[in-house]
Amino acid sequence: MRVLPVLLVLLPLLSLSGCGEPEKPAASDKEPKKHLVEIITAQRQVVAIERERTGTLRAVQEIQMFNQQEGRITALPFYEGDLIKKGDIVARLDGRLLEAQLARAVALRRKAEKDLQRISGLVERRLTSQTEYTRVETELAVAKADVQILQTQLDYTTLHAPISGVVSARLSEPGNIAERYTHLLTISDQTSLITQVPVSELLLNKLQLGDPVAVSIDALNGQQAPNDQSLQGKITRIYPNLDPVTRTGTVEIALNPTPDGAKPGQLARVKLRTQEAERLLIPFVALRRSGKGEYVFSVDQQEHAQTTAVISGLRIDEMIEILSGLSAGDRVIVRGFTNLRSNSAVNIVPSTAVTSAAVSSTATGTAQ
Known part of the structure; x- marks a missing residue:
């Protein structure tokens, strides 16, 4: 067989054909794709910047009336929704016992005044000692203090309205025995309403007192026009402390005058807008x-x-x-x-x- 010579002839031919092919570029030489x-x-x-926040309306001033003197209620003339003026009598307690005690204290004071006047003349004539004069003088001072205490307690039986407003709560009735510091009624000044809303710390420093604020009240069913002046509030207070968890502060907005139909407890939408x-x-x-x-x-x-x-x-x-x-x-x-x-x-x-x-x-x- 002549197989070996044929193979020896083919090997050089294969090596020559491989040398003729161009080399492929390496992958590292490719230009990276942008x-x-x-x-x-x-x-x-x-x-x-404009941000909307929601808050609850409340009266700018609300006073809870408590009695400082115990006794039976003899008069409680106002009911929820009644308008009252500053100085009106809103509650009265039975003060007959205090009136009697006050009359006794007044009598003792008058006696002490006469005793002091009499003893003064004796001291001038050296018919009594200075010690006796001091004792009588002290008795007069104590009698005057007793009169003042009883007069104050008697004044506590009549409660006057400290502000003008509307009665928002009436919690007792005439004839009831009111122990000391019993909540009898609440007076609310609703001529101006306020609301408080949380504001991010990033926006808080861009707000200033007196900045105008747009307020809308859902309960009014959008009857007011967007530019209605009655729904324009202003920033009246910016609280100095921030919530360390939420990083928010509190801003108080006053709505004055109060639009018709607006009441404490209603939902208010506040749009805060910073200066450009x-x-x-x-x-x-x-x-x-x-x-x-x-x-x-x-x-x-x-x-x-x-x-x-x-x-x-x-x-x-x-x-x-x-x-x-x-x-x-x-x-x-x-x-x-x-x-x-x-x-x-x-x-x-x-x-x-x-x-x-x-x-x-x-x-x-x-x-x-």
Whole structure:
């Protein structure tokens, strides 16, 4: 057989044919694929922040009337809903026993006054000692104090209205025995209503006393026009302390004058609006968060993505306020985050309609 010579002839031919093929480039020599991203330019925009909060209406002043002297109730003339004026008698207790005790104390005081007048003459003529004069003088002082105490207790049997208002609660009836410090009735001044609402710490420092506030009351069925002056309130108090858990403070809004039909206990919707101010805004979708804090992907001059740490403020509609980390004019990536890393080469594509709508702003934004 002549197989061996044939093989020896074919081997050189195969080696020559392999040398003629071009070498394939190594995988490491391929140009990395650029990320497709959409960007916006960070801009400073003049906007006012608006936020709606709900609260409960209550009277600006509500007085609970308690008796300081026990006794039987002889008069309780007013009922719930009755209007009263400051100084009106709203309750009276039986004070006959105190009147008798007061009459006795007055008689003892008069006797002490005469005794002191008599003893003064004896002291001047040296017919009695100074010690006797001091004793009588003390008896007169005690008698005057007893009269004052009983007179005060007798005054407590008649209760006068400390404010003008409406009786919102009547808790007893004439003939009942009222022990000391019994709640007899409540007087409410409803000429002005107030409500208190929680406000975020980020918005709290942007509010000031006297700022106008739009208020709507659900119970009035929206009969008032949005610009009705009767539904315009103002900030009358900003409480200094914050809740350490929720990071919110309390703002008090006064509604004065009170619109027809508004009553304590009703639900009120309050729209807080800050003064217009210039803020650096970017779309909220551009903000990233990690265990180290907040950041965004920005694009540098070499068209590479860079991780930029930022501190955000209030969210306004679809935008977010940036307090530090960015400057106006910085290019920020808003879409194309999948597998995006710092220093990654990017290819910028035109923004979509959704992104463009998020960037456009109005004079007033709703904070979330």
